[in-house]
Amino acid sequence: METETEIGSSGKQLLFAKGSKVEVSSDEDGFRGSWYVAAVVDHGPSSTPNPRKRKQSGGDHDRPYLVEYETLEADGGRPLSEWVSASVVRPSQPLPSSDEKPRFEINDVVDGFYCDGWWTGVVTRVDKDSNVVVLFPGPSSAHEIKFAPANLRVHLDWVNGNWIRPQQQQEIIQPKGGASSQKRKRGRPPKVRVERPIGLVEDSQDTHTEETYEVLKDQPQLMLHKRMDAPSTMDDSKNSISKTVMQCAVASDGKDGNAIQSPAIASTDNGNAMLSSATASTDNDVSQKNRNLPFVKHSLIWETLESMEIFQKMPQQPHFRPLEEYKEDIREGLAIGYMVTFTNVVERISQLQFSSPTNTIISTLETISDLKNNGFDVDFISGRLKELLSKKEMEGPLLEELKGVEMQIMERSLENNKIDEEIHEIHSKMEELEEKLALASSRAKTKHCEVDALKSKIEIIVRDIQNAKHDFERLLTAPWASGRRRRQQKRENDQ
Incomplete structure (x- = not known):
C-alpha cells in the first residue's frame, strides 16, 4: 500500500x-x-x-x-x-473488498473494535451464529469478549511501508511496566456500556456500535498489548524491525490451550518478510526462570500472567515435567494454558454455591489433580474442595432422610385425621346418649313422684281399713240398743 x-x-x-x-x-x-x-x-x-x-x-x-x-x-x-x-x-488499515466476507478461526490474531479503538487479541472460539470470542489477557485476569464479525479485522503489521500479516499467530503481550489504569485523560474513550447482547452489523466498514460485542467475563482493565519497536529504533542501514511472533491460543474454560509454536524473529529486508530462528536470552533472570523446565520461556506473556493478583497471593513454581511427552515447540503454549487454567479454577471455586452440582466440584478436583501433576501447589485448594465436596455429599442422605421424615409426618397426619373423625363420631353419639339419659332421668323422676303419691294413698287406704276394722269390732261388741240410740251413736261416730 x-x-x-x-x-x-x-x-x-x-x-x-x-x-x-x-x-x-x-x-x-x-x-x-x-x-x-x-x-x-x-x-x-x-x-x-x-x-x-x-x-x-x-x-x-x-x-x-x-x-x-x-x-x-x-x-x-x-x-x-x-x-x-x-x-x-x-x-x-485497508478495508477488505465488499465481496470478501471475513472468516475467523480459532488462534487467529485479530483486531477488535472496542472502547472506540482497535485492540489486538486471540480468537478462542466461534459460535454457531458466526460470532467470534476474542481473548484479552489483562494484568490480573484474562478476559473474553464476543464480537460480531463486522467489528473484527485481520491483524496486520505496518513494516517498512507495507502491510504484513504474520504467517503464524502473533504473540500478544503486555509491555513491561504496563499497569492497569482507570484514569481517562483528554477525551479517552469512556467505560463501555453493554446494553444488550450482540447486535450484528451487516456492513460496518468504519462505523461501530457499543452493542456489537458482549463482555463474557469482567471488563478488561487493560487490554492485550503487542510489543513493537518504534520505527525510530530501526537500524537505518539495514531497514529492519524485530518482533516476537508465535502461534498462541490460551483456553479460558480451564482446558489446555492449543499448540503454540516456539518463538521466531520476524525481520524484513527491503520490504521482503522472512523468518529466522530466535536466539535464547542470556539474561540471568530468564535463565533462572527456565531452569528445570522442559521448554524455554520465550513469550513475554509470562510476565503478564505471573503479575496477576492470584499468583501474588498464591505463588506457583510449576515444573511442567509431564509436558516432556509433547513436541518441544508446543510445550510453552500448553504451559501457558495451564497457568490460565489455574486462574480459572480459583475463580470458579470462589463462585461455588451450595446449590452447585456435585459434578462441578468433582470435575474441578480432576482439573486440580492435573495441575498438581505439573507442579502447581494446589494441596490447600484441593483440601478445601474436598471439604466442600464432603459437605455437599451430606446433602443427598440428609435430603433422603428429610423426605422420609416428611413421609412419616404425612402418614401420621392421615392417621390423626381418622382418629379425629372417630372422636367426632363418639362425641356425636355421646351427645345423643346424654339427651336420652336426660329424658330417661326426667321420666324416672316423674315415676318416682307417682310412686310416692300412690304410697301416700296406700297409707290413707290402710288407715281407712284400720278405722273400718275398729268400727267393725266396736260395733260387734256394742250392747243392743233401740234404733234411736243407734242413730245417735252413729252421728257421734261420724263427728
Missing part, C-alpha cells in the same frame, strides 16, 4: 499528507496497544513542544503531526486533536 507524501520544510518527504486517514497508537497506561482512527490536520516543525511519541530520534520522520480523532472527543464534545510523533502514526 502506498501512502500519500508531502514535502516538508527541510525538503524531505513527509510520510503522511494533510487529510490522510491514519491510525494512532497509544502508550498511556490502560490504553497501550490500541489504535485510534484519525486524520492528519497539519504538520509541525521538529521543535513542536511535547508531541506524544515513543522514542526520540532526529530527522523529518520524527516531525510531529497534528491529528484529529474520529471516535475520541475532547471537553465540550469536540473531536479530540493533539500533536503526535510520526513514530506512533501509521496509515489506516
